[in-house]
Amino acid sequence: MFKDIFGKTRQKLGLHIHTTLSDGKYAPDVTAKIYKEAGYDAIALTDHWYFGEAKELGGLPIISGCEYNIGFVDCNEGVYHILALFCESEPKGIEKTDSPQAIIDKIHEVGGLCVLAHPAWSLNTPEMIKTLREVDATEIYNAVSGINFSRRADSSLIVDMLAMQGYFYPLLATDDCHYYEEGDCTNSYIMVECESLGREELMQAIREKKFYATQGPEIHLTRVGDAFRVDCSEVREIVFMSNASFSHRTFVGEALTSAEYTPRHPHETYIRAYVVDKNGKYAWTNCVKI
Numbered sequence: 361m362f363k364d365i366f367g368k369t370r371q372k373l374g375l376h377i378h379t380t381l382s383d384g385k386y387a388p389d390v391t392a393k394i395y396k397e398a399g400y401d402a403i404a405l406t407d408h409w410y411f412g413e414a415k416e417l418g419g420l421p422i423i424s425g426c427e428y429n430i431g432f433v434d435c436n437e438g439v440y441h442i443l444a445l446f447c448e449s450e451p452k453g454i455e456k457t458d459s460p461q462a463i464i465d466k467i468h469e470v471g472g473l474c475v476l477a478h479p480a481w482s483l484n485t486p487e488m489i490k491t492l493r494e495v496d497a498t499e500i501y502n503a504v505s506g507i508n509f510s511r512r513a514d515s516s517l518i519v520d521m522l523a524m525q526g527y528f529y530p531l532l533a534t535d536d537c538h539y540y541e542e543g544d545c546t547n548s549y550i551m552v553e554c555e556s557l558g559r560e561e562l563m564q565a566i567r568e569k570k571f572y573a574t575q576g577p578e579i580h581l582t583r584v585g586d587a588f589r590v591d592c593s594e595v596r597e598i599v600f601m602s603n604a605s606f607s608h609r610t611f612v613g614e615a616l617t618s619a620e621y622t623p624r625h626p627h628e629t630y631i632r633a634y635v636v637d638k639n640g641k642y643a644w645t646n647c648v649k650i
């Protein structure tokens with residue numbers, strides 16, 4: 361549990377992590393120890409095709425989870441990796457031959473949250489994603505997709521193209537921890553505004569986008585009249601993103617803690633923001649409709 365710069369309670373959550381139950385390096389108890397020592401309040405173990413129940417491991421709350429991945433190599437034929445989080449029981453009858461929509465529906469049948477993982481790594485185009493009904497969230501950043509020569513950790517371009525077309529998903533940052541090397545372990549997470557670690561409360565807060573995604577910096581985006589304001593921990597860059605091409609949206613300095621941007625084009629329909637600190641660590645807000 362953390363207090364943010366406004367005194368609100370935040371829970372630090374890692375929602376995409378693999379163990380030896382699929383293709384991760386460490387066993388679940390070792391993983392729990394690593395994340396507990398890194399100050400996480402709860403994590404989800406999302407092994408491929410292995411549904412992990414909610415429980416406690418070494419004193420760390422574990423959120424139920426699984427990663428259902430379909431398609432294999434040819435992204436043009438559709439590679440979809442779908443996280444099931446917070447399910448009340450194991451989704452029934454999910455097969456590797458299922459469509460992504462069938463998987464999403466089966467996760468919802470047991471009360472779970474569906475996350476479209478690493479759309480950039482999978483080359484999920486906006487056209488592909490828009491056909492999926494009731495995706496509850498996606499990843500703006502997936503750390504493991506950026507190491508081992510992949511260089512596709514950052515899905516923000518896809519997020520922006522979707523937002524431009526009116527699709528606003530809650531945006532997670534995750535480790536997708538496999539190798540437990542620097543970069544894919546205790547690196548990228550979300551900070552959820554929530555008083556408790558209750559399943560219902562966390563799910564609701566994520567659905568309502570009451571969280572920010574981060575690698576360390578704190579970031580808050582609020583509306584002040586016609587303007588949008590970022591308040592943050594000390595950073596070197598504050599950047600506002602929208603669907604305007606020409607616009608002054610980047611602020612650079614040694615120790616910035618706030619910036620404001622006023623949309624000036626009538627066609628700007630959304631705003632999001634990110635910050636970068638002196639160590640190159642990012643934090644991202646969700647998209648806000650103008």
Ligand SMILES: [Zn+2]
Nearest residue numbers: 427429441477
């Ligand atoms: Zn995956």
Ligand SMILES: [Zn+2]
Nearest residue numbers: 376378427536
């Ligand atoms: Zn994964």
